[in-house]
Amino acid sequence: MNTIQLDAKQPSIRGRLRVPGDKSISHRAIMFGAIGNGKTVIRNFLKGADCLSTISCFKKLGVEIEEKKEEIIVNGKGWDGLKEPASILDVGNSGTTTRLLLGVLAGRPFHSILIGDSSIAKRPMSRVADPLRNMGAIIDGRENGQYTPLSIRGGKLQAIDFTMKVASAQVKSALLFAGLQTDGITTIMEPVPTRDHTERMIRQFEGEVDRNESAILLRGRQNLSNASVDVPGDISSAAFFMVAAAITPNSEVTIESVGLNPTRTGIIEVLERMGAYIQVEPDNTGESEQKGSIVVKSSDLKGIEISGSLIPRLIDELPIIALLATQASGTTIIKDAAELKVKETNRIDAVVNELTSLGADIEATEDGMIIHGKSTILGGKVKSYGDHRMGMMLVIASLISSDTIYLEGPEAIKVSYPEFFQDLETLTK
Ligand SMILES: O=C(O)C1=C[C@@H](OP(=O)(O)O)[C@@H](O)[C@H](O)C1
C-alpha cells in the first residue's frame, strides 16, 4: 500500500469541471445492454475499477463488449446470449456488481462462481441471496451462503412479493433483474425510496415497470431492446468538490452535466439546509436521467440533523458530509444510517477514527455519528481502509488542514474516480 504526503497548502477551489460518469448508471448500462437485444452504445461510461469489473464479468458470460476511447458498445443478444462462464467471475471491490449480477444469474440455467476482494468478502449477501433462493435460484457460499465466494445455479424462477428490510437499491435491482425472468408479476416494497436507475433503465430499454404509492410492480418475460445511454456525471463524485468549495475560503466551483436524479440529490439538500451558497441549473435534455450544473461557493455553515428518507438519497456522501459538518458551527446529527457499517469498510468507525485523529469533535452512534463544529483540522497520519470514499474525503480534509496529512492507501480512489487527483489539481491551480 502507498502513502502520499498532502501538504497543508490551504488553497482556494476555483473553476469548472465535469466529473466522470455515474457509477450506478454505468454498471446498469452494461447489464441492460447485455440482456437487451441489439447494439447498446454507452457514452461517458465510468472507467473506474468497479465498472470495469462489471464489464469483465459480462465478457466472461459470453457478451461481446467493445471498449473504445469515447464509448462502450455492448452487443446484446437477449437473455439467452449469456452463457455459462468457463472461469470464476471476479467482482473486485464492487457490491453493485455482486448483487445485481446475482439477480441476472438467478434465472440463467447454468452455474457461476463469484469472488471478490477482502472487503467484498465481508459484505452481507443474504439480503439478495435469500429472496433469490425463494424465487428458485440455488445459491451457496461461505458461512452458509452468506458471503463470497458464492456459487449460483440459476433456473426457472417464480415471481415474488417482497418487502425489503433494508433500504437498498442493490437489493431492489437484483430482484428486478430476476423478476424480468419470471412468468408472473414481481412486487417489491421499499421501506423508503432508494435510487431508481434500474427502473428508469428498464423503460429506456423499452420495458415496463410501474410504481404505486407503496410498491414497484414488474411483469416477467419482457424482451428488452437496445439503447443509447449518455451517462451523466456522478453526483457522488461531484460531492467531494462541492464540499471542498463550501469549506475552503474564497472558492467557487461549477460542476457541469452532473446527474440530478431526485433519488440522489440529498447532498444538495444538505448543503442548502446548512446554509451553503449553492445554485442548481437543470439542463433541458428530456433524457431518462436528469442532469445539470451545480455551483457552490465558500460558505458559513451551521449544523443540522440528517436522517430518515434523506439517508438513501446521500448514503455514499456521508463520509464527505461528516467532514463538511466539522466545518459547520453547532451540532450535526446523522442517524438512520446503520448501512454505513456494511460498505467497503465500516464507514461509521472509519470516519470517526480518522477525523478524530485530525482533531475533529465527532462520536460514533449505533446508526450514525454526532459532530460538533467548528474544528481546526490538523495534520497527521490517516488511512483509507481500502475505501475510495474514505480516501477522497481525507484528501479534501488536507485542503483545510493546518499541517501535512499522510494518507495511506490512496489507490482505493480508482474504484470510482480514477481522475480524482488530476481534477483536483485543475481546481487548485
Ligand atoms: O444500486 C447502486 O448502484 C448502489 C446502491 C447503494 O448501495 P445499497 O443498495 O447497498 O444501499 C450505494 O451505496 C452503492 O454505492 C450503489
Ligand SMILES: C=C(OP(=O)(O)O)C(=O)O
Ligand atoms: C458502497 C459503494 O459501492 P458498492 O456497494 O457498489 O461497492 C460506494 O460506491 O460507496
